[in-house]
Amino acid sequence: MTLPKDFIEKYQRLLGNQAADFLATFEQEAVAAFRTNPLKKVQKDFSDPIANTLWGHFGRVSGKSIEHVTGLVYSQEPAAQMVAQVAAPQKGMKVLDLAAAPGGKTTHLLSYLDNTGILVSNEISKKRSKILVENVERFGATNVVVTNERPERLAKTFKDYFDLIVLDAPCSGEGMFRKDPDACQYWDKDYPAQCANLQKEILQEGMKMLAPSGRLVYSTCTWSPEENEAVVVWLLESYPDLELLPIEKINGMVEGLDMPQVARMYPHLFEGEGQFVAHFQDKRSAPSQPQKVKSPRSNLTAEQRQLWQNFSKKYLRIDLSGLLQTFGNQLYCLPEGLPDLTGLKLARNGLHLGTFKKKRFEPSFALGLALTSDQVKQGVTLSPEDFKAYVSGNTVSISGDYQNGWYQVLAEGNGLGFAKLVNGTLKNYFPKGLRFNS
C-alpha cells in the first residue's frame, strides 16, 4: 500500500523506534473478526475466540451464510470491538449511540442490554441510516429506536436523558487504511485538524444529552493525536464535571500519548486495526427522582388493537411490552420510557410488528427475526437447501401435518421472518431488497 509521505513522517516522529514495525503492518492484510449475538437463543460453537471478550472470534463470515442472515453473527474487527466493551452498559440503561451506522457498536451495545433499557441509535446520513436499520433488525433487538438526525436536533428532545453516550466519531480514518485503502486518498496533513473541529461540535451536542452521573465513551478509528488526546483535553477543560476513567489495557492496547487512562490500539501491538477509546464519568450526582419525560401516546384504533391482539394470541407466546404506535398502516412497538419523538426523523420507530391490510394483520420480517422460536407458537425449519431457495425469493414445499397460517421461518434454529403456509407451500416473505442467490 502506498501511504502518504506526510503520514509516514508524522508517525515516524510520533512512534520513534516503533515506527518501522507500525509501518510494516500496512503490507499485511486487515484482521477479520466477528461477534456472536447473545440475543439469538440458538448458538453455535465458533472457534478462535478473541481473548478477554464475551462474544468476539477471529475469522470471516460470509454475508450469505445462515449465521449472518439470521443475525447470529456480526462482522467487526477486534479493535472496534473494544469500544462497546469499554462502554459495557448495564441492563436497563438508557443509551445513545450518536454516530451509529453501519451498526457495529450499536449491535454490540444491544448485546449488553439484552433487550432491557433503551438504545437510541442515530445516524446523520439517510442512506447509511437504512443500512443501520437493516443491521439492527437482523440483530433482533426489541429495545432500539433508530433516528436519522443531526446531533443538535436530537439534543432538543433528549436533554440530560442518557445514562451512557457513545460517540464513535467521524474521523480521518487512518486506522481503516488497511481495510479500505481508498480511505488513504482523502488523507492530507490538515485533515485530522478539520475532523477534530467536527468531533468537538458533535460532542458539544452529545454533552447536552448526558444525564448527571452518566458516562461518555469517545472513540475514533484513527491515531492522530489531534482527534484523540487533544479532543479529550478539550472535553475535560470545557466540562469540568467530567473525569477520565482508566481503561484496562488488554490484548496489546497501550496508553495514550501522555494520557495513561485512555487506550490506543496499533496493529503491530494489538491484533486488529486502529482505534482510540476514552471513557468519561460525569461527577454530578444523579437526581433523586428519575427525570419526567412527556410520554408519547398510543394511536391505535380499537379495530387495529383487536387485529393485533388476535394475531398475538393466536401465534405468539409472549406479550410484547412497550407502546404500540402506527405510522400509516405500519404497527411499531416502542420501548417504554422514551420521550415524545414527534418532529424527529425516525428510521425505525422501535420494533416493526407488521402491517394492517384491510381487515387483517400481517406480521413483519423484523418481528420474525426478533423473536426466539420458543416465543412463537409455530415455526417451520428450512433445510440448508430450502434456505437457499427461500433467500433467493422462491416458495418452499413443506411436508408434514401443518395447518395453513403464519409460521416463523427458522434456519438453524433462529428466525428469518414470518411466512404464510398455504396447502403445504411456504409463500415467500423474504424482503425483495435482501434477496440473493448463493
Ligand code: SAM
Ligand atoms: N459506530 C459505527 C459502527 O461501529 O458501525 C461507525 C461510525 S463512523 C466511524 C462515523 C459516523 O458518523 C458515520 O456513519 C457518519 O455518517 C457519521 N457522521 C458524519 N458527520 C456527522 C455529524 N456531523 N454528526 C453526527 N454523525 C456524523
